[in-house]
Amino acid sequence: MSNGAPPGQAGRGPFDVAVLGGGVIGLAAAWRFALAGVTVAVVDPSPGHGASWVAAGMLAPVTEAHFGEEPLSELLLAGAAHWEDFAAELEAAADMRVGYRRCGTVVVGLDSSDRRAIDDVLAYQRSLGLDAVRLSASECRGLEPALSPGIRGGAHVPGDHQVDNRALLAALLEACRRAGVEFLARSARRILLDARGGASGAELDDESAVAAGMLVVAAGARSGSLLGHVGGSVPQVRPVKGHIVRLRGGPRAPLLSRTVRGLVQGRACYLVPRSDGSLVIGATSEERGFDGSVQVGQVFALLDDARRLVPGLDELAFEEAICGFRPATPDNAPYVGWTTTERLAVATGHYRNGILLAPITAAALVALYAGAAPPSPMGHFGAERGSHLALGARGALGEP
Ligand SMILES: Cc1cc2nc3c(=O)[nH]c(=O)nc-3n(C[C@H](O)[C@H](O)[C@H](O)COP(=O)(O)OP(=O)(O)OC[C@H]3O[C@@H](n4cnc5c(N)ncnc54)[C@H](O)[C@@H]3O)c2cc1C
Structure with a gap:
């Protein structure tokens, strides 16, 4: 396999997965990918920051239930159910506390x-x-x-609890390192496509490239600028x-x-x-x-x-x-799933609840890579809300 870089461009990889963005979503996904035996790189000039660093860390499916957002409420409840095990596993993996408190x-x-x-x-x-x-x-x-x-x-x-989001990010960084995740401290400039139009890697801001079998755009509020280069309609993230x-x-x-x-x-x-x-x-x-x-x-x-x-x-x-x-996003719910570009997935648009939804999002991405169905009800948060997106049980390298 080529390293995905255009001729004359230095390349890194290939990795099984490259995650573009190392906020809570990208880091949680990278850690879970690595635990599943997948080689993974996180591309981010400043991993462990972004909105995830600023957030309050509430895990609040009930007080975040808003009129007209019933499907999202269902997702928030499912996301909250992942937290106890996720926090315990992460603390053991990183040997650090994350401040998960079932305080109400x-x-x-x-x-x-x-x-x-x-x-x-x-x-x-x-x-x-x-x-x-x-x-x-x-x-x-x-x-x-x-x-x-x-x-x-x-x-x-x-039932509305909290986690110390900054302790969480520190633990995710440490768990990723221990699990062998590679960190590339660069910005991604654009997604690279192969001759058949599928995603093959990303160009970085030092003119190098990273090659991967699956690309995950997890750049938070800046995800749209990366996806805009791919063509077609793009999910709206503001x-x-x-x-x-x-x-x-x-x-x-x-x-x-x-x-x-x-x-x-x-x-x-x-x-x-x-x-x-x-x-x-x-x-x-x-x-x-x-x-x-x-x-x-x-x-x-x-x-x-x-x-x-x-x-x-x-x-x-x-x-x-x-x-x-x-x-x-326009309906306040995240986009998690495959795009219509082969091997290109998104995990973004988590709006008010990205800390809460990080564990279930990571589980969904690992399932997508394996060609399995994402945990319910994550399957409803992709294709039907944007023609660019097509969430489904499709492996990174095609149908299972
Ligand atoms: C004030 C505030 C309070 C909040 N409170 C809560 C709360 O209590 N509970 C809750 O669940 N959620 C809360 N949220 C929402 C939550 O913080 C977000 O939904 C979540 O952090 C999104 O995570 P992310 O990883 O998608 O994005 P981010 O955390 O923003 O991370 C994106 C990462 O992508 C990187 N990046 C950007 N562009 C590129 C590029 N081109 N190449 C490579 N990397 C790139 C950035 O450096 C950054 O590290 C709050 C948010 C805010 C702002």
Whole structure:
């Protein structure tokens, strides 16, 4: 087999699989591929970063259930079911902790119209069979005494948990290295096609190329630019900017014991407590393209809303304000599957839930490579939503 590089171009590989993008999706997939005995390269100038580094790490199939997104809710629930085993296996493989905490979530409303809005969502969640229990204000404060006496009540969602996304990325990087994944610290410029129009590799930004039997585009919000070179219609992935603020506290007296999601005069806000006493506060949702500036007004608004729910956060130390780009799609659901270009797959568009969906996405990609069906209901998140995509039980090198 040629190395996939045009004549005169230095080549790496061939690998069985090259994953373009080493955020949580690309790393989880690479690790699972390597465990399955597949030779795999991850191409990324800065693996372990992207939106995955910025995220809050909520694993929240219930509080992420939105009106009109029933198929996505089903996927989120299936994704959550992968987490316990995935976290245990990863911790053993990397010999590192990932901060997976089955802590549950409390949802609170600041004023009476926030409370009514929460009741509406609660009714919807319960109509889907999701586990969420209405609480009075004092019941909310019974669960989380640091909540403001001013809140008007809310709900308890026992099945929405969290992982420390940064610890997760560190563990994935280590597990990948231990499993023999090769890292190429370059940007991919374009997908290379062979004489028959199938994907054979990728050109990198140092003019070299990587050759592989299966290409997986997992470049988060920037996936569209890589796919645009292939031709045909491409899945639409756009960046939705989100600001996050991180505060540092003491592990001995954590302010909160579980995630708090709140509505503050109609604005959504969440506070995710880590076991080291730190607090992750999020998040804005902004359609501003790839504008990476951290804006004072957005940071101020987040902190202002958060302290109206939990006034005690004034005592914590400011650590970081950061923003990232959620990879969003027209229907808010991911694209995971084969494209119509032979040997080219995508795993992108995970929008608000890429951390939650990383384990099931990785399992789906390994199944695709092997020519097997992806875990249910991942099979619904490909072909029918874009003519460029065709998810199905087809092996990397053709029909099984
Ligand atoms: C503020 C905020 C809060 C969030 N909170 C949560 C949450 O609580 N729970 C949850 O489940 N999800 C959350 N998300 C969503 C989640 O972060 C994303 O869905 C997920 O990180 C997407 O992962 P990814 O690997 O597809 O993309 P990314 O993490 O963005 O990684 C993409 C990678 O591709 C690389 N790359 C880009 N272009 C190229 C190229 N040309 N060649 C090679 N590599 C390239 C980048 O360097 C990057 O490392 C949040 C997102 C944001 C922004």
